[in-house]
Amino acid sequence: xxxxxxxxxxxxxxxxxxxxxxxxxxxxxxxxxxxxxxxxxxxxxxxxxxxxxxxxxxxxxxxxxxxxxxxxxxxxxxxxxxxxxxxxxxxxxxxxxxxxxxxxxxxxxxxxxxxxxxxxxxxxxxxxxxxxxxxxxxxxxxxxxxxxxxxxxxxxxxxxxxxxxxxxxxxxxxxxxxxxxxxxxxxxxxxxxxxxxxxxxxxxxxxxxxxxxxxxxxxxxxxxxxxxxxxxxxxxxxxxxxxxxxxxxxxxxxxxxxxxxxxxxxxxxxxxxxxxxxxxxxxxxxxxxxxxxxxxxxxxxxxxxxxxxxxxxxxxxxxxxxxxxxxxxxxxxxxxxxxxxxxxxxxxxxxxxxxxxxxxxxxxxxxxxxxxxxxxxxxxxxxxxxxxxxxxxxxxxxxxxxxxxxxxxxxxxxxxxxxxxxxxxxxxxxxxxxxxxxxxxxxxxxxxxxxxxxxxxxxxxx
Ligand code: GLU
Numbered sequence: 338x339x340x341x342x343x344x345x346x347x348x349x350x351x352x353x354x355x356x357x358x359x360x361x362x363x364x365x366x367x368x369x370x371x372x373x374x375x376x377x378x379x380x381x382x383x384x385x386x387x388x389x390x391x392x393x394x395x396x397x398x399x400x401x402x403x404x405x406x407x408x409x410x411x412x413x414x415x416x417x418x419x420x421x422x423x424x425x426x427x428x429x430x431x432x433x434x435x436x437x438x439x440x441x442x443x444x445x446x447x448x449x450x451x452x453x454x455x456x457x458x459x460x461x462x463x464x465x466x467x468x469x470x471x472x473x474x475x476x477x478x479x480x481x482x483x484x485x486x487x488x489x490x491x492x493x494x495x496x497x498x499x500x501x502x503x504x505x506x507x508x509x510x511x512x513x514x515x516x517x518x519x520x521x522x523x524x525x526x527x528x529x530x531x532x533x534x535x536x537x538x539x540x541x542x543x544x545x546x547x548x549x550x551x552x553x554x555x556x557x558x559x560x561x562x563x564x565x566x567x568x569x570x571x572x573x574x575x576x577x578x579x580x581x582x583x584x585x586x587x588x589x590x591x592x593x594x595x596x597x598x599x600x601x602x603x604x605x606x607x608x609x610x611x612x613x614x615x616x617x618x619x620x621x622x623x624x625x626x627x628x629x630x631x632x633x634x635x636x637x638x639x640x641x642x643x644x645x646x647x648x649x650x651x652x653x654x655x656x657x658x659x660x661x662x663x664x665x666x667x668x669x670x671x672x673x674x675x676x677x678x679x680x681x682x683x684x685x686x687x688x689x690x691x692x693x694x695x696x697x698x699x700x701x702x703x704x705x706x707x708x709x710x711x712x713x714x715x716x717x718x719x720x721x722x723x724x725x726x727x728x729x730x731x732x733x734x735x736x737x738x739x740x741x742x743x744x745x746x747x748x749x750x751x752x753x754x755x756x757x758x759x760x761x762x763x764x765x766x767x768x769x770x771x772x773x774x775x776x777x778x779x780x781x782x783x784x785x786x787x788x789x790x791x792x793x794x795x796x797x798x799x
Pocket of ligand 1: 339340408409410411412413414420433434435436437459460461
């Protein structure tokens with residue numbers, strides 16, 4: 338799942354799109370492209386490989402104050418310029434993250450309307466044709482997108498422009514993250530907040546099956562059943578410096594070195610030495626509820642799953658409650674036995690992990706109460722759970738997780754303190770753990786002083 342950026346406003350779109358794509362490079366991708374809408378003409382530029390190659394191919398005078406951009410991680414069709422997004426069908430240009438599961442059926446349906454030639458091997462292009470077909474029947478762009486998406490099975494974060502609608506950009510999501518940025522005479526769409534910082538800090542997180550119609554000075558939201566939605570605007574608390582390398586050679590090193598601060602931030606204001614416990618305002622649970630729980634179910638993918646394995650040792654000891662840890666991608670596809678008295682804890686750095694999200698939906702359907710341990714504020718999992726703890730580790734850019742992992746372990750310790758306190762964790766043990774946590778940032782800093790020795794050893798064993 339890669340990057341989407343969109344712009345509509347009074348400025349030239351191309352530099353904004355390219356800088357947004359560069360900010361999302363850390364997510365990994367195989368190709369990139371942009372589409373610019375200028376006086377009812379759409380110009381598309383795409384390249385396989387790095388954004389630098391795409392940027393070199395975009396002329397300095399590339400005009401258009403409406404545009405969309407994309408970094409692709411191929412799921413259907415190999416990585417190539419031909420399969421890179423945006424995809425164009427008739428008057429429509431589209432960028433898409435996710436998978437159109439029923440693209441083959443949609444293709445058959447389109448064949449019935451005479452649509453037979455495709456320029457790529459992607460699932461995405463089918464959707465572009467579907468929207469173009471809806472337009473060709475006289476519908477407006479927002480309605481064409483809505484009707485098309487109602488026929489889609491799968492996941493999407495997308496942005497669409499049409500040659501007939503200069504100054505309009507339509508976006509929608511299901512299962513892939515997408516947010517709107519509200520600027521001065523400018524609207525942005527991005528799959529990742531890092532793409533728009535510096536432009537605006539006023540954002541609206543789109544919900545599943547919401548469609549946004551954006552113009553320079555206004556926007557509106559509705560859903561696939563045509564119901565209008567009132568947007569809830571939040572302020573993005575993300576600074577440009579936090580997503581830059583701050584003098585380190587790479588993000589992995591920077592994030593390892595940040596751990597004294599990230600651990601301190603995760604703990605800040607939450608420990609209570611006197612009571613031998615923690616105060617986690619976001620948990621939204623009463624002590625009585627915690628006393629009734631009979632089982633914890635921790636769910637995560639990758640590193641978050643490993644953090645859960647550590648959490649099992651900690652939580653069982655602190656709370657006396659049996660803990661099961663599950664990989665999200667397994668849990669979602671089996672028929673898990675869920676007994677009453679189960680409390681689920683979902684762990685995710687991004688808060689957008691697709692498999693963990695699917696588990697959350699299943700748990701909600703089955704009436705299991707859910708807590709989230711999430712790093713990214715306002716993310717889908719954070720918004721979907723009944724309660725939870727933000728990890729406050731700051732943006733984690735490196736794909737090898739470090740500071741988010743330590744924050745996830747610390748987060749579980751704090752949950753353990755609060756649950757333990759409501760059950761039978763002694764005041765003495767509680768205080769010991771709180772004291773240990775308070776001294777943890779310094780201990781981490783001390784350990785990191787070994788970096789030069791570690792580097793020598795790493796070279797030897799590599
Ligand atoms: N399924 C689409 C493709 O293969 C989108 C991939 C992505 O999310 O980047 O082109």
